[in-house]
Amino acid sequence: MQNTIIRKNEYFDSVTLMSLSSKILGVEGVEEAVVSMATDMNKELLRNVGLSTKESDNAENNDLLIAIKAIDEKSYNEALKSIEELLKPKNKKKAKGEVEDPKTISEALEQMEDANIALISVPGQYAAREARKALENGLHVMIFSDNVTLEQERELKEMGRDKGLLVMGPDCGTASINNIGLCFANEVRKGNIGIVGASGTGLQEVMVQIHNLGGGVSQGIGTGGRDLKEEIGGIMMIEGLKALSNDDNTEIIVLVSKPPAKTVEEKILKEVKAIKKPVIICFLDGIKDDKKDSDVKFVYNLFDAAKEAVNLVGIKTGKEKSHEALKLKIREAKENLKAEQKYVRGLYCGGTLCAEALSVLRENIPSIKSNVAKVEEEKLEDIKEYSGNILLDLGEDQFTVGRPHPMIEPTLRLEHILKQAKDETVGVILLDFELGFGSHEDPVGVTLDTIKESKEIAKSNGRDLAFVAYICGTDIDKQNYNNQKMMLEDAGIIIGESNLEAANIVAEILS
Amino acid sequence: MGTLTFYALSYDRGFKNLIDKNISNQELKVHSIFKRVINFIDMDRQIYSILQNHLDNGPCAMRLQVDKDYNFTDLNIEVNDRVNIEQDALKIDNKMVIYLKNTELWSPDLLKIQVNENDKINFSKNIKLFNEYFLQNAVDGGSKYFYINTLINLEKTYRVSIIEKELKNRIEIFLLRLNESLEELNKSIISVIGFGNGLTPSGDDFLVGFITALNSIEVEKSKLLFKKIKYILENTSLSTTDISKNMIKASIEGNSREIIINFIKQIFNDDRDGLYHSIDEMFSIGSSSGVDLSVGIILGLLYGLDILESGGKEDAKYYN
Numbered sequence: 001m002q003n004t005i006i007r008k009n010e011y012f013d014s015v016t017l018m019s020l021s022s023k024i025l026g027v028e029g030v031e032e033a034v035v036s037m038a039t040d041m042n043k044e045l046l047r048n049v050g051l052s053t054k055e056s057d058n059a060e061n062n063d064l065l066i067a068i069k070a071i072d073e074k075s076y077n078e079a080l081k082s083i084e085e086l087l088k089p090k091n092k093k094k095a096k097g098e099v100e101d102p103k104t105i106s107e108a109l110e111q112m113e114d115a116n117i118a119l120i121s122v123p124g125q126y127a128a129r130e131a132r133k134a135l136e137n138g139l140h141v142m143i144f145s146d147n148v149t150l151e152q153e154r155e156l157k158e159m160g161r162d163k164g165l166l167v168m169g170p171d172c173g174t175a176s177i178n179n180i181g182l183c184f185a186n187e188v189r190k191g192n193i194g195i196v197g198a199s200g201t202g203l204q205e206v207m208v209q210i211h212n213l214g215g216g217v218s219q220g221i222g223t224g225g226r227d228l229k230e231e232i233g234g235i236m237m238i239e240g241l242k243a244l245s246n247d248d249n250t251e252i253i254v255l256v257s258k259p260p261a262k263t264v265e266e267k268i269l270k271e272v273k274a275i276k277k278p279v280i281i282c283f284l285d286g287i288k289d290d291k292k293d294s295d296v297k298f299v300y301n302l303f304d305a306a307k308e309a310v311n312l313v314g315i316k317t318g319k320e321k322s323h324e325a326l327k328l329k330i331r332e333a334k335e336n337l338k339a340e341q342k343y344v345r346g347l348y349c350g351g352t353l354c355a356e357a358l359s360v361l362r363e364n365i366p367s368i369k370s371n372v373a374k375v376e377e378e379k380l381e382d383i384k385e386y387s388g389n390i391l392l393d394l395g396e397d398q399f400t401v402g403r404p405h406p407m408i409e410p411t412l413r414l415e416h417i418l419k420q421a422k423d424e425t426v427g428v429i430l431l432d433f434e435l436g437f438g439s440h441e442d443p444v445g446v447t448l449d450t451i452k453e454s455k456e457i458a459k460s461n462g463r464d465l466a467f468v469a470y471i472c473g474t475d476i477d478k479q480n481y482n483n484q485k486m487m488l489e490d491a492g493i494i495i496g497e498s499n500l501e502a503a504n505i506v507a508e509i510l511s
Numbered sequence: 512m513g514t515l516t517f518y519a520l521s522y523d524r525g526f527k528n529l530i531d532k533n534i535s536n537q538e539l540k541v542h543s544i545f546k547r548v549i550n551f552i553d554m555d556r557q558i559y560s561i562l563q564n565h566l567d568n569g570p571c572a573m574r575l576q577v578d579k580d581y582n583f584t585d586l587n588i589e590v591n592d593r594v595n596i597e598q599d600a601l602k603i604d605n606k607m608v609i610y611l612k613n614t615e616l617w618s619p620d621l622l623k624i625q626v627n628e629n630d631k632i633n634f635s636k637n638i639k640l641f642n643e644y645f646l647q648n649a650v651d652g653g654s655k656y657f658y659i660n661t662l663i664n665l666e667k668t669y670r671v672s673i674i675e676k677e678l679k680n681r682i683e684i685f686l687l688r689l690n691e692s693l694e695e696l697n698k699s700i701i702s703v704i705g706f707g708n709g710l711t712p713s714g715d716d717f718l719v720g721f722i723t724a725l726n727s728i729e730v731e732k733s734k735l736l737f738k739k740i741k742y743i744l745e746n747t748s749l750s751t752t753d754i755s756k757n758m759i760k761a762s763i764e765g766n767s768r769e770i771i772i773n774f775i776k777q778i779f780n781d782d783r784d785g786l787y788h789s790i791d792e793m794f795s796i797g798s799s800s801g802v803d804l805s806v807g808i809i810l811g812l813l814y815g816l817d818i819l820e821s822g823g824k825e826d827a828k829y830y831n
Contacts, residue, residue, distance in 0.1 A: 017709055042674075
C-alpha cells in the first residue's frame, strides 16, 4: 500500500522533518518513506520510484510532501498516525510541566538538586572550564575529554582535593560509581571491592574478573592515565584511595596502574600504609621485586588482582577448572600450523589489555613488538609494514584518526584481520571484544564474517589459521555474553576466560 | 495578549538597508514562524529573518535579546501578518514591537584566504580531524551517506533512504561535471537544487557550502568555477523553497552566516579545539543542514585547492 500526502504551504523546521522521516522508516512494515518539500527534483524522485500521485505532481515548492510505501494497510496507518502525532501543533511545544534538557551545569543543577557528579565530555578547550564550574558547585567530576593541559589537570585536581571532591580524568574512559557505569563500563555485581585505576580497560578487566569469580564491586574510580606522572603527582590516585578507605561499602581496595614514577610511587605507598583496609596493588608490567609488606599485596597482572581481591573477601575461587578441552584445542591448533606459521598478530581494541598481553608474551615468544611498548627495542616503528610477532592497539590515535574508536565501531579491525590472514608467516590472530555500556551492540557479530573469510583465505592456500579471543564482559552485560561466546565457539575460535589466559594460550600454541 | 516589546542586538547590512528604506506595511508580511526564527518577506520575495540572540548573525537577519527558552510560536503571530517599520522600530501587526535604537551593525570581513603552503598542511591535517568528528557526530541523513561512502570510503552503518542514495549519485555527477561545458554543469547543478530532505533541501545546503568555499579562497581555479556557477544560478529559475532561494542568492552575492565564516577560517588554522568547536556550531544548524553545508564546504575547498578528482573517489585513500 502506498500514498502521498501533501500539506499546502506548511513549514516545519528541519529537525521535525528529519525526525518524522526516521520515525516513519522505523515503523514495522514501512518499506520506503520520503518526507521533503515539493520541489521539482523531489517530485521527480517520487515519480522515479513510483511514489508520485496526481496531487504530488501538482504540489508546489513550499508544500510539504510525505510519501509512504508499506507492505500492508496496517503498517501504512501506523505510519500515518506517527505523522499526525508529530505534526500536531501541540507537539511542537514541550508539554506543560515538562522541562527541556539542560544545556549548562547550572541548568542541570536546577533540575537535579541532589546531583553530586558531573560527566564532562566537551572539546578539550572547554573541558577545564566546565570541570571548574562543576567543582565550584560541589560536584565530583569525570572528564571524558582529552586535550586538557597538564597545568589545567593539576590545577583542577588540586582544587578537587581541597574541596574533598574527585576529579576523574581528563581522558578517563571508565568509572563505576555506586554500581552505575560511566562511559565504557561493564555491568557487574554489587559488592565490597573498591578499585582505583589509571587505565581504562584495565579497570574494566579487573571489575569483570571480580564479577566472574563471584565477587562484587563497590566503586570503580578512574584517575586518567596521566595522574601518576610526576607533574600531577598521583593526586587523584591518593584521593581515590582515601575515598575508598572512607567508603562504608568498600572492604577491600585494588589499585591498578602501570608502574608510576618513583617519587609518585613512594607517595602512594605511604598513603596505602595508612589505610586500615587490605590493599592489593597491581603494577601492570611492573618489575617483580620483594616489596614485602603485611598489609599490601603486589600483583602484576589484572586477573591476579581480581583473584586476590576475591580471595580476601573470603570467596573460594576453588581449584583450577579442568582445562582438558582447552588443552586439546591448543594441541590441535598447534599441530595444524605449518612450520613457517611462527608468528602472532594481536589486534586489540583495549590498550591496557594489549599492554598486558605484551607483558605475558615477551617471556614466551621472541622479539615481540607493539605500538604500546615502552621499552625501546619492543617499539613498533611502522604500523603499516611489519613482520614477526606483533601486538597492535587499534584504539591508538594512529589508527582512529577519521574513524570512531574500535570499541564503539569494531569494523575498523576487519581490514587488519584480513591483512594478517594473507600473511603466510602468521599462525595465530589474537582478538579482544569489550562488552558493556558504551561499547558496540554486537562486537562479535560484526567481526564473525571476516574471521570466517580469513580462515577461507588461509585454507585456499593450504594453511590453517588459529584465532584466540577474549571477551571482556559479564553475564549481565547488555550484549548477552553467552551469545557472543557461542558465536565465537561455533566459528572454532579458542576463547580465554581472561585476557591473561588468552595471551597464555597464544604462547602455548606458538611455543 | 498585548503588544510584546523586544530590543534588537545586531543586524547585517542587508537588514539595515531595509530599515533605512522605511517601507510601508503593505509591502512586508510574515512568511513563516519557528521556535527561534520569524521570517518575513518583501514584494521581491526577499526573506528577512528575526532571530533569537543565541543564533548567529547572517545575511538579511537581525538578532533579538530574548529570555532563555523563549518560543516565537507561542506568540499569536500568523503567516501573512503585516510587518511595519517606523521610527526606529519594527512592528508585526499589534503583536510585537522591536526597538532598533543602539542596534549594532554586523559587518564581517569578506573571506579572502590567500592559501599558502602552511594553510595547505593545516587543511590536510584538519580534514582528517573533521572526518573523525563527522563519523562520530554527524546526524544521519542528507549528504552524510555521500560523504562517508565516497570520501571516507566506508560502508553505511545505518538504514539509508532512497533520497540519500540519490543525493549521493547527484553530488557525484555534479563533481564530475565541474570542468565540463556550461550546459553540462548547468544540468548537474539543477539536479542538486531543491533535492533532498529539510526545509532547505540537502542539495541546496550542499551547494551553498560549495559556493561559499569556492568564493572564500584566493585561488584562480576556484574563482573561475565560482563565476561559472554564479552565472548559471543568476540565469536559472530555481525550483526550491523560498528560504532556500534566499540562501543560495546570498551565497552567490558572497554573504554567509557567521558560523560558516568561522568554520572556513578554522579549517586552515592549527587549532584542533577551535576546529571542533566550529564543527559543533556547524552541526547545530537545522537538522542535517549544518552537515550538508560542511560537506559542501569541504568539497569546495578540495576542488579549489586542486585535490579533488573523479567525484572525490581518488582522494578517499589520502584522507582516510
